[in-house]
Amino acid sequence: MSEEDKEIEYEFREWTVNELRDFASANNISIPSGSKKNDIIEILEGVVSHPEFVDRTKENDLDEELKSGEKDEDEGEKGPLFRKDKTKKFWHQPPYSTLLNIDLAKDSDVAFYDLSQLVDKFFDKMLREDFIDYKISGIALKTSASLHHHKITSVIKQEEEIQKQEKIEEMRQRTRRKIPKTLSQPVKSKMKMTSKDELYDAMRAAIIETMQKKEKLKRRRLKRNKEKEQRKEEKSNASLPKELLKHISGREQSVEELHDSWFNKIKTKIKLENKDKTSFYNLIGIINEDEESVLGRKYEFIRMFLALMFLSTNNRIKLNQDDEFKDIEIFIE
Known part of the structure; x- marks a missing residue:
């Protein structure tokens, strides 16, 4: 044991049990398991007091000092490019250090x-x-770049969550049952006592109003019946349009024009004979003069007969026949 080691005094009483066991382990001193602190101190003091004891913990400190000294010498020999700078760079310090660790940056608010x-x-x-x-x-x-993407996605998620909450709140407001307000009831007026004269006046007014309504209904009914009679009369006097009558007859002359033409022929015939009448046979003579074919004469004969019937019905001429199959006398009304 060296003189320096002898001068060292170990204050084992101030050490903890773990420190004592570490010291014993470093110096290859066996400590029984379950030993108490006083027992460990006695064992260590007995070993340390031995003249040939060498403290291994001191040797480790010397080795580290020697190694560090050698490293300093080696670094001094190296060039500035390969020399390690013991001072921390700026990127090891916050807030720049967060740019080198994305997980740390995401956890922080950077x-x-x-x-x-x-x-x-x-x-x-x-x-x-x-x-x-x-x-x-x-x-x-x-x-x-990753932080920027994380920032954008976080903002989008927050906006989506806000919109979702707004929609839910809007749906709640829309589906929420509303308590209807109480309806104000009209105030009933107090009943007044009426006199005998007021009662008679009210009855008289009601009777007059009822009679006026009946009179109005009667006038409406009479007006409606009158309009109905007028429509019937107009329908009875109505005649088809000339163009339609021409289409029905199949000739250029309408039925009304046919009636007028035969009426004019009858009138002219009476004037020429200076008589007050003419006959059916005389009109047949006119047809025979105008029509050459037998079929045409028969057709005109039928048309003339129908015209005479219509003129007689309309009271434009008067027909008289004494007996069957006799000549028919024709008078102008």
Whole structure:
């Protein structure tokens, strides 16, 4: 055991049980299981008091110091490009560190800040560095794009949720039952006592009103009957249009024109003979003079006979026959 180790005094009483066991394990000192703190301290004090005891924990500290010294010497020999800078870069510090870890950025509120300004500052600082780290720059750029997409999708989801809630609320308002308001009841007027004269006046007014209504109904009924009679009379006096009558007769002359023509012939015949009448046979003579064919004479004979019937019905001429198959006398009314 060296003189420096002898000078070291171990204050085991101030150590915890775990520290005591770690010390024993580092120095290959076996401690029985279930030993109490006082028992462990007695064992360690007995081992440490031995003149050949070497504290292994001190040797580990020396080895680390030597290794760190060697590393410093090696780094001093290396060039500035390969020399490791112990100071933290700006991208290891917030808020720029969030651009290198997308999960950390999503959990934080950086996604809802101005990402463009943060990215601009990041690359401004990167350009000011002695050596540009393209890998870190690419990671930051990709993370910012992912954060922007996450921000947009989050906003869209929030808007959809808001619209959904608005629709639900609108549906609730529309389907909600409304309690109807109470209807105001009209105030009944107080009943007044009427006198005998007022009662008679009311009865007289009611009787007069009833009679006036009956009179109006009677006038309407008479007017309606009169209009009906006029329509009947107009229908009885109505005649078909000339064009339609011509179409029915099959000739250029209508039925009415045919009647007028035979009436004029009868009238002319009477004037020429200076008599007050003519006969059916005389009219047949006119037909025989006008028509050459037998068929035409028969056709005109039928038309003349029908015309005489219509003229007699309309009281334009008067027909007289003494006996069957005798000549028919024709008078003008």
